[in-house]
Amino acid sequence: MFSDLYDVVVVGGGHAGAEAAAAAANMGSKTLLVTMNLQTIGQMSCNPAMGGIAKGQIVREIDALGGYSGIVSDKSAIQFKMLNKSKGPAMWSPRSQNDRMRFAEEWRLALEGIPNLDFYQEMVSGLIISEGRISGVRTSLGIEIKAKSVVLTNGTFLNGLIHIGEKQFGGGRAGERAATGITEELVSLGFESGRMKTGTPPRVDGRSLDYSVMIPQPGDENPEKFSYLNTPVLSRQRDCFMTHTSSHVHELLREGFDRSPMFNGRIKSIGPRYCPSIEDKINRFADKDSHQIFVEPEGWDTVEVYVNGFSTSLPEDVQFKALRSVKGFENVKFFRPGYAIEYDYFPPTQLKHTLETKLVENLYFAGQINGTTGYEEAASQGLMAGINAHLKINEKEAFILNRDEAYIGVLIDDLITKGTEEPYRMFTSRAEYRTLLRQDNADLRLTPKSYELGLAGEERLKRMEDKLSKSESFLNFFRETSFDPSEMNPILERVDSSLVKQSDKMFKVFSRPQVSMDHMLELEEVATFVEENGLDREVLEQTEIQVKYSGYIEKEKSNADKLQRLENVRIPDGFDYSKLKSLSFEAREKLSSIRPVTIAQASRVSGVNPSDISVLLVHLGR
Structure with a gap:
């Protein structure tokens, strides 16, 4: 069946595997994606959303590098929000709510459209290694597939164990079996392994909820999108809703703590610190009488609802009883209970910055196998592993992003140099150069690099160059053009900013925190320049950030240059x-x-x- 020698074999079809396979194949490698279930490629195993704090920046970076996560998110979005708009632009983070079924469908269709990519459905149970170098994989049916390089993206499937109360059973995800054999083989080769856990909340029937007593959480009035390409912008959106637990709900949950695998010692591994289960929240924040619950629709047409904030591994009867005491959930019907899952991972200090393992040449790890949590973190690692696997077998220079170039660079450097003993999640606070690494400029930072690699096409490069040219031209306009005090002062008076006595360059007055781009557009000269040059919202936003934060940006660039000497x-x-x-x-x-x-x-x-x-x-x- 597999007489050909593949350049790259990717094991696993989640977010990491999908990006790895797409990158390697698009760069010219003959690639095979082997996964246990072809129907679940790109599946959102947990919440039906992409992006969020720092994660949204990663999706934009993946897109700028020629990955697919942003495109797939835009095509399947049902709501879009820019988080943290009240803070500085370094903190702005895009987030989309997605149609779970369409998200997976878009991923499948995108991958099937890549000529160099083959697919095979089966479990990989072993690796073929000769003289310290990977040479293929072995499936559970005993089929050997020869490869020059292999990327492992096994997610939560390696010896996965699902917990619901006192019940436990093997599985990599609800309804799917665990993957066995790989951990044992890697350990026998000298790799160090560990166990981590994560959890997911119940999915419920939206028809059984009373939304009238919940607080609506609509999307942005003028929604943006992730991809820098011409993907669709939402013309309609679905609301999410918010409700709260109560002290009574907490008491009902506590009744099941003696049967909780987290408290009775059945689960010994560490879970994600920043995405705790509801029982963990009650235990850690005992002084709080309530916690937020976000009610998230799973798609445009389905009635299935994701209960964000209620992740749990408590017995199903305790979950049901407690959730029925939450406002709006009095008549709730379950589709499936929440559960915790334990799985094997390999401390990432065993990797190079290319995500190639130090022990076995041409073997790469990406995603939760490296101890991370989150679709976006996994997808970015998959992309980088796929790129580097292709480059290595073609004897080309490795592609590594520095900490001042991308959140992806921060993520990988953190993993390789510091390791992680708990599921690693990206935050803006982890990046020391976050003013440089904004969501609005990921294309300017990374598209030229991607074009050189052969991933970004002409259209993507042309769009980036057009945006850069227009924003630089607009910036120079503000630096060179003077305002008339009689036009400017009424605006300054309205925003409680000190008036000007004489004409000066627009850049100077625009730098004031009270003065926004909308205020500047009230000036006839500015409005005319925008109209004549066809400047869109993206260019206006980019220009305003450059004006307002030029001092901070220059300072961070200087600090980054100093550190680069040590690099x-x-x-x-x-x-x-x-x-x-x-x-x-x-x-x-x-x-x-x-x-x-x-x-x-x-x-x-x-x-x-x-x-x-x-x-x-x-x-x-x-």
Whole structure:
């Protein structure tokens, strides 16, 4: 069946696997996607939404790099919101509510439209390795598939164990079996593995809910989208709703704590800190009488509803009884109860920055196998693994994003240099250069890189160059054009900003925090320039950010340039840290294990302090 030698074999068809397969195939590699169920490619296993705080920036970056997550999200969106608009633009984060069935369908259709990509439905149970290099995979039917490189994106399926109260059964997702064999083989090769857990809430029948007593959560009045390409903008949207738990609901839930796998010791692995179960929230925040519950529709036409904020592994009877005491849920009917799932992962310090494993050449890990949580984190790793697998087998230079270039760079650098003992989730606070890494400029940052790789097409590059040219032209207009005080002062008076006595450049007055682009558009010269040059909302937003935050942006660029000098100081391959007795014992141990490539990466390793870095710099003659 598989006599051909594949360039890249991707194991798993979730968000990481789909992006990995698409990237490798689109770059020219003959690629095979092997997954246990072809009907669940790109499935949203948990909430029916993409993006959010920092995650929205990642989706924009994936799109700018030629990935598909943004396009698929736009085509299947039922609501769109820009979060954190009350804060500075570094914090603005796009988020879409999606039609779960259409999201998976769009992914399947997109992948089937890639000529270089083949599909096969079966479980991969083993790896074929010769002389420290991957040479293929083995399926549960004993079929051997030869490959130059392999990307593992197994999600929560590796020895997955589902918990509902005191019941437990093997599975990678509700209704789907676990994947076995790979963990054991990797451990036998010397890999270190661990266990993590995550959970999901009940899905309920929307027809049984009373929305009249809940608080509507509509989308934005003028919704945006994720992709920088010409994907559809929502003309209609579906509302989400919000309700709350109560002290009575908490009491009902506590009654089942003795049967909770989280409290009776049945689950020993660590769950996501920033997405706790309802029982964890009640336990950790005992002083709170209520918690928010977000009621999210699963699509345009289905009645299935996702109960966001009520993730649980309590017995199903306790879940049902407690949820019926939540306002608006008095007559709720369950589609399926919530559950927790434990699964194997491999500490990501065992990887290079390309996501290739250090122990086995041409073997890559992406997604939850690396200890991350979230569709967006997984998709970005898949994209990077797919790109680098293609580049490696074609003997081309690796593609690595720095921390000042992308949230994806921050994510991967955090995983490789610091590792993670709990499911890793991206936040804006993890990025020290978040003013540079905004959601509005991901195309300007990354499209040229993607074009060089051969992923971004001419259309994408032309759109980016057009946006850049127009925003720079508009910026220069503000720098060079003076305002008339008689036109400007009425606007300044209205926004409680001090009046001007004489004419000055528009840039100066536009820099004031009270003055917005809408105010500047009231000036005839500005409105005329916009109309004559056909400037769209995206260009207006980009220009306003550049005016308002130019000082902060320049400062971050300067800091990033200083750090880049350390990124350029490479540590020789096979460097023997044990010979440097001036290094602390912990530094010698950690650096020998993680093997950072540059001094900058070494400085971010947990347990390595500034004096250790000084010792390294002196030893390297710097």
